[in-house]
Amino acid sequence: xxxxxxxxxxxxxxxxxxxxxxxxxxxxxxxxxxxxxxxxxxxxxxxxxxxxxxxxxxxxxxxxxxxxxxxxxxxxxxxxxxxxxxxxxxxxxxxxxxxxxxxxxxxxxxxxxxxxxxxxxxxxxxxxxxxxxxxxxxxxxxxxxxxxxxxxxxxxxxxxxxxxxxxxxxxxxxxxxxxxxxxxxxxxxxxxxxxxxxxxxxxxxxxxxxxxxxxxxxxxxxxxxxxxxxxxxxxxxxxxxxxxxxxxxxxxxxxxxxxxxxxxxxxxxxxxxxxxxxxxxxxxxxxxxxxxxxxxxxxxxxxxxxxxxxxxxxxxxxxxxxxxxxxxxxxxxxxxxxxxxxxxxxxxxxxxxxxxxxxxxxxxxxxxxxxxxxxxxxxxxxxxxxxxxxxxxxxxxxxxxxxxxxxxxxxxxxxxxxxxxxxxxxxxxxxxxxxxxxxxxxxxxxxxx
Amino acid sequence: xxxxxxxxxxxxxxxxxxxxxxxxxxxxxxxxxxxxxxxxxxxxxxxxxxxxxxxxxxxxxxxxxxxxxxxxxxxxxxxxxxxxxxxxxxxxxxxxxxxxxxxxxxxxxxxxxxxxxxxxxxxxxxxxxxxxxxxxxxxxxxxxxxxxxxxxxxxxxxxxxxxxxxxxxxxxxxxxxxxxxxxxxxxxxxxxx
Numbered sequence: 198x199x200x201x202x203x204x205x206x207x208x209x210x211x212x213x214x215x216x217x218x219x220x221x222x223x224x225x226x227x228x229x230x231x232x233x234x235x236x237x238x239x240x241x242x243x244x245x246x247x248x249x250x251x252x253x254x255x256x257x258x259x260x261x262x263x264x265x266x267x268x269x270x271x272x273x274x275x276x277x278x279x280x281x282x283x284x285x286x287x288x289x290x291x292x293x294x295x296x297x298x299x300x301x302x303x304x305x306x307x308x309x310x311x312x313x314x315x316x317x318x319x320x321x322x323x324x325x326x327x328x329x330x331x332x333x334x335x336x337x338x339x340x341x342x343x344x345x346x347x348x349x350x351x352x353x354x355x356x357x358x359x360x361x362x363x364x365x366x367x368x369x370x371x372x373x374x375x376x377x378x379x380x381x382x383x384x385x386x387x388x389x390x391x392x393x394x395x396x397x398x399x400x401x402x403x404x405x406x407x408x409x410x411x412x413x414x415x416x417x418x419x420x421x422x423x424x425x426x427x428x429x430x431x432x433x434x435x436x437x438x439x440x441x442x443x444x445x446x447x448x449x450x451x452x453x454x455x456x457x458x459x460x461x462x463x464x465x466x467x468x469x470x471x472x473x474x475x476x477x478x479x480x481x482x483x484x485x486x487x488x489x490x491x492x493x494x495x496x497x498x499x500x501x502x503x504x505x506x507x508x509x510x511x512x513x514x515x516x517x518x519x520x521x522x523x524x525x526x527x528x529x530x531x532x533x534x535x536x537x538x539x540x541x542x543x544x545x546x547x548x549x550x551x552x553x554x555x556x557x558x559x560x561x562x563x564x565x566x567x568x569x570x571x572x573x574x575x576x577x578x579x580x581x582x583x584x585x586x587x588x589x590x591x592x593x594x595x596x597x598x599x600x601x602x603x604x605x606x607x608x609x610x611x612x613x614x615x616x617x618x619x620x621x622x623x624x625x626x627x628x629x630x631x632x633x634x635x636x637x638x639x640x641x642x643x644x645x646x
Numbered sequence: 647x648x649x650x651x652x653x654x655x656x657x658x659x660x661x662x663x664x665x666x667x668x669x670x671x672x673x674x675x676x677x678x679x680x681x682x683x684x685x686x687x688x689x690x691x692x693x694x695x696x697x698x699x700x701x702x703x704x705x706x707x708x709x710x711x712x713x714x715x716x717x718x719x720x721x722x723x724x725x726x727x728x729x730x731x732x733x734x735x736x737x738x739x740x741x742x743x744x745x746x747x748x749x750x751x752x753x754x755x756x757x758x759x760x761x762x763x764x765x766x767x768x769x770x771x772x773x774x775x776x777x778x779x780x781x782x783x784x785x786x787x788x789x790x791x792x793x794x795x796x797x798x799x800x801x802x803x804x805x806x807x808x809x810x811x812x813x814x815x816x817x818x819x820x821x822x823x824x825x826x827x828x829x830x831x832x833x834x835x836x837x838x839x
Contacts, residue, residue, distance in 0.1 A: 290715025291759035300710035312817035326824045
């Protein structure tokens with residue numbers, strides 16, 4: 198069988214066992230398998246595994262304090278090393294006494310020259326990249342490494358443990374099914390060495406990727422993935438497919454998962470549905486906990502500042518731009534990276550959380566009475582509905598346009614009523630589109646306020 | 647260089663003892679605490695000189711990413727130049743050139759605090775200040791002073807030029823490596839952003 202495998206597979210799955218080979222073949226050649234259009238693998242070397250398992254232990258047991266002050270010893274040394282080794286940060290000069298003395302960076306800085314953010318003391322032969330077009334459409338290539346990609350699992354395990362789920366998958370099982378629902382989607386199969394080479398399949402639920410659309414449910418039932426991950430749009434598409442399998446958990450990234458859709462997923466699959474705040478630039482940052490009504494932080498070596506528009510740090514409880522320092526991607530160290538996302542950092546029930554997380558810059562709308570309406574209010578108003586994706590625009594003349602994408606079964610009149618209850622008797626046009634947008638700007642106003 | 651100035655050790659010691667106030671963050675917008683234009687004006691006044699507001703305004707940084715380091719070096723230079731042995735010995739245009747252009751040039755590749763913490767960088771800055779005042783260290787002949795200056799300044803500049811070329815080459819290799827990987831594939835993550 199090894200002869201039949203792509204010669205590149207040796208690089209994709211170093212140290213692959215016979216059982217792992219068998220599983221990959223099963224995933225690819227299953228009679229109901231989709232058309233796998235790409236190839237990818239973990240690329241982990243066997244001698245990298247012990248450190249990864251130790252890392253997972255540290256993540257599991259870590260207590261998390263994201264505050265920049267006082268400068269923790271690890272943070273002081275991270276800042277000094279990053280400023281000494283990374284071309285962009287080197288230009289800042291000498292390490293500061295406090296983090297806030299350093300300038301912040303934005304996605305635009307990263308997009309201008311990614312090489313300037315890769316430390317000099319890093320071998321480049323095993324660099325990989327994560328590519329994203331971003332919600333603002335600004336393309337970005339993030340330097341990374343196979344061990345960085347593999348560390349994601351440790352944070353997901355921490356998040357899952359919070360909801361009582363310990364991963365049990367091992368050799369022969371399918372650990373995770375990553376679902377997409379796009380016209381074009383990168384699809385492949387792989388194994389996860391940290392979990393005994395259990396299987397990983399990234400599939401596209403779009404009908405065009407299947408010989409017969411009815412294969413989708415059959416394939417999922419036969420694979421019996423322990424966890425299913427996807428964005429809200431793909432998870433909404435999953436709801437429309439008939440199959441019996443119940444995963445032990447569902448992870449939603451990276452867009453806001455509205456409560457209505459989460460409830461539908463919970464009802465259908467009878468398992469925890471986790472809304473994970475995750476960025477290509479920084480990995481999984483926080484998971485939403487309904488009991489706290491906030492996103493609980495996941496990374497012990499990630500400092501989070503909340504900045505105002507002038508870049509000044511705000512006190513806990515005050516809402517501003519989420520700004521990151523640290524992280525687990527040693528190929529792409531972050532020093533005060535302004536994410537463009539907004540929330541308040543708070544201590545709730547003894548844990549640091551991001552409250553009121555909105556993955557976009559706040560947008561202020563104007564109601565019929567002239568009152569200012571925060572986009573968070575719109576999110577709240579639309580919460581009861583299972584909207585996979587939507588965009589609200591207020592034009593310069595004050596009229597509104599709500600475009601709903603990937604719609605399955607929402608009651609448009611009820612959606613309109615909910616918005617009118619918030620905005621008053623404004624001119625409002627609601628349109629529904631079957632097609633999803635890969636990335637869209639959720640809230641926009643042309644009023645210039 | 648024709649006149650003998652203070653012993654080099656005097657300036658080296660002064661740099662070692664740079665007060666924290668001169669190593670604090672230069673003020674830019676709402677950030678930082680040190681007003682560099684005011685500091686420069688103080689130095690000029692101590693030399694019995696004045697500068698027009700436009701000349702001083704150049705020291706008011708706006709972009710912390712680019713100007714934090716050179717302005718911090720301006721602050722360190724201000725402290726050094728206030729040494730009694732140098733006061734009144736540097737004309738205004740040269741003083742401003744030293745505090746602005748030389749600081750910009752030196753800070754391009756070297757963290758400002760290195761000029762306090764590192765033996766060679768302290769010597770470079772001390773000799774630079776003496777040269778600007780037309781002085782050489784006490785006890786050194788003109789030739790020896792010139793030779794030592796070339797040693798500490800040129801040696802470092804050659805090293806930095808080589809480092810700069812290496813950095814450009816590395817950036818090119820990184821960009822190529824990432825683009826190549828982008829054309830192929832990435833590695834597994836348990837979820838996708």
